[in-house]
Amino acid sequence: MKITPEEVEHVARLARLEVSPDEKEELTRQMNRILQYVEKLNELDTTGVSSTSHAIDLENAFRDDAVEASLSRDVSLENAPESNGAEFVVPRII
Template identity: 45%
Template sequence: MEITQQDVEKVAQLARLALTASEKETFAKQLSQILSHVDQLNQYDTTGIEPTATVMGQVNVFRADSVRPSLPVEKALANAPERESDGFVVPKIIEER
């Protein structure tokens, strides 16, 4: 499948990206190569092969959750430039449109 510069322009517009003519040409070529490679992979018969997210067979490598004491408020707010009794102060940023 061939990706044209017009296709790249359409996607760039949807993603709110400003691309140069050189970038459009490069991306069109690269995306066409990717789709060509995927098309080659589609030629292989994968009937009966289970989809995998990892080839290592690992299911869950995360540790179990455990309850631990939280950081004390004084220590957590030690470097805050401004603070209130129970937290730090964030400057209000509201712009008129």
């Protein structure tokens, strides 16, 4: 087994997800099956092979450091689940 139910719970916490006991069991089973499949990659010797993070070679994409128009505060808040008209409102954290 690659991943245990306890690890699934830990990963869920990292991902900010809740998992019910049933779900935990199912996820453990499914993730193990997928992780066992991807083990296939270990058939390949990749010593000295560079990583591809992007398929197209690009140099840094620079732009001028100039102020441009952006969304207004009102527009930015329009999709907020909760706002006071000036800020996003979240549960108390301190």
